[in-house]
Amino acid sequence: MTGSVVVGYTATDAGADAAALGARLARSIGATLHLVIVLPTEGTRSAAVPPERAYEDVIRTQARKWLQDAVVRLPQELVRSGHVRFSESFAEGLIAAGEEFDASVIVIGTAGGGLFGRHRLGSVASELLHSSPIPVALAPSGLAQQDDHVLPRVTVAVGTRPGAEGVLDQAVALAGAAEVSLRLVSLVPFDVPPGLDTGAIRLAGSEHAHRVLAVAAEQLPDGLGAVVEEAPGETVEDAVAGLSWLPGEVVLVGSSRLAQPRRLFLGSTAAKMLHELPVPMIVVPRTRNEAGDR
Template identity: 80%
Template sequence: MTSAIVVGYTATDAGADAAALGARLARSLDATLHLVIVLPAEGTRSPVVPPERAYEDHIRAQAKRWLEDAILRLPHEVHSRGHVRIAESFAEGLIAAGEEFDARLIVVGAAAGSLFGRHRLGSVASELLHSSTIPVALAPAGTATQDDHVVPRVTAAVGTRPGAEVLLDEAAALAADGGVDLRLVSLVPFDVPPGLDTGAIRVVGEEHAHEVLARAKDRLPDTLGAVVEEAPGDSVEDAVSNLSWLPGEVVLVGSSRLAQPRRLFLGSTAAKMLHELPVPMIVVPRTRGEAGDR
């Protein structure tokens, strides 16, 4: 196994969705899957909860049973392990686990009450998106009910803002390691200055498409393909809803240009995309010293 994936697990539908997406990614990337339950540190626990050792042992034992049950439901070919961690917050514990295992991705599910096949950020995902140095994969509600064994294609939403190269490189690496084609969705119409005429937008878009396609092909094996597709529509939401999606594919977006170096922050464009996406989104942190993509 050459890489690791950390899943923020809870014994809920969202936890099952995260585990299912983690398993799909692990099979595609030949990675070890680490299911992690994070229990609250003593200082963060409610004062009505007794601090006795017996209670601590009971909670840990229950968490281990949940992990054992979850692992039994995973595909047998996925190399998986379960871990119980103690931290002041769930996100903090996941980031620590991700750093410990040198994880390629941290996977979490949608907030409770999300519509089937859609995203809604919960408190853990929001905290991760503001603090993680590791790419975060967001599983839409209902992922666990889908029979998607591997990722069939990688899509990257690329624009012209600084940091797009970081995102493109990550997407190409994911496609290459998974042995699948790469689709580059152009966000140029939403990145150009307001008021620019249609002809100028077309010129900018064509130049950008040529550049990103050439860069992507340089990073992919000859056996894999790369295409650029312009997102149709007058808004980001229209563009995403008009795109076709393969069952099980993932889309990568960059972190906000306002994010701190090597930290995630979901920018306005990515947030608008998230509302319409029927597939998992992977948010990639920008590298130190470079502005984020979105």
Template identity: 55%
Template sequence: MSAAPVLVGYTANEAGADALAAANRIATAAGAPLEVVMVLPSEARNSSVPADAGYERFLREQSRSWLAEASGCLGTEVATKLHLRYAESYAEGLIAAAHEFGAKLIVVGTAGGGILGRARIGSVANELLHSSDVPVLLAPSGARAATTQGVTRITAAVGTRPGADALLESAIRLARATGAPLRLLSLVPIDLPAGLDAELAALTSTVHAEDVLDEARRALPDGVDASVETAAGASIEAAVRALDWHPGEVVLVGSSRLAAPRHLFLGSTAAKMLRELPVPMIVVPRTTRTT
């Protein structure tokens, strides 16, 4: 059975190039096809204003030209298809396209004006990260310049709150698909309620981390390594800055408990991590473990 497609929301700018590069790395590592999608404003977006047929034709032709240029940057390692879609919003069009193609990941770039190597959430990413029922990867600024091929390591930021099981399952699936080692990052010491006894917090962190590691090792095939690391720092941001990050690494985080079932909602912990991460982050929908 072939791997599910990776879908990238492409725009003809630096953010689009970053998204395309990150999506290509994931697709290459997982042996998955790549669906490159440009979303144009819906032709029915405003029925009170007559459509300019000439402008719409120009936009369509220009978009096809941009898609062709994007395809030329990808090489031949990944099976790629190019698509134009119309929707009321860019995010809505990407989610609909993901459903249409059976994609298991939507990749978008960061907003303009961000720090090189970091992600800054723009309007499209913000809408996706608070509504999509498909995992979303946000490519940091400058991802297009990365020389690392494939995925060198997967880090899953695991806690004890509801939804942690779905995150672990997604991380294991990605590790199996790419063959990349899995690092489980325990956020328990930082993510526990304020005022909890320090010794109890440390004990809880150690026991939880080892339990999760055992589960991951049982699920991973031979040859795929798994390790655990406990976050240390006065804050999430400090902990992220103190960790080492591989150039070809990908981070997975779960959705907030405020998320609707099977949908994304970027929580405060993940948002704090995102501001400091130099590597792509995938946000996984809040859902229960699947069979």
């Protein structure tokens, strides 16, 4: 995983959580961090708000002040900067900024009202998770209140649906750049139709996970390990709740099979995982030229 880290920043607790996760990722892989505030363009503002240059100057000045305050609070060893952008939507502006800065990931916080340490998707996250061509990292509520961390490990949820290879490639790249180990968790038991023999499903999932493990081990730099961990449970939620998590780690998942190539689409499995995850999730777009693409 190369390129910069772009954070969708707001002067809120969710913005602080996003900035903290962005800093964690940037420190771990040696990337430049860009905090981006997206303001509405003239055509998207309420009719009650006068489209005057003076108004634009006021909100731009305030946004820059928020960015300055946020940048100062970031780890001093980071190469970091703040930017104000105007767009018809926050998500659209972030995607444009991600492409402008050659971002490897766009980071956003949870919607207001989420439980501490958990995820709650708002409109911006939902829009990004159904349109972005760049991986999106979701910061759970309260992340900014945790101790500063670099990544101690990367977990990747692997399955057999289209997009699985792309997710593994991204996870291997992130683990390699951060110089940490990789943990594989099989989603195969949840990728098959209900009603099949449970024992056979588990066996197939274990075999698939170990095949993927062999591929990952070959791709990782020397000295970095990869392991498979079984996630017991009859549902995705049970499986995620039964896993142990290291402080500071992240989990990567793929887009739904409904996603267009090089676009995100949050699938039902990833959405279910979010309900139980106490760590950040990075959702990876489907790549082009995969089996099944048309």
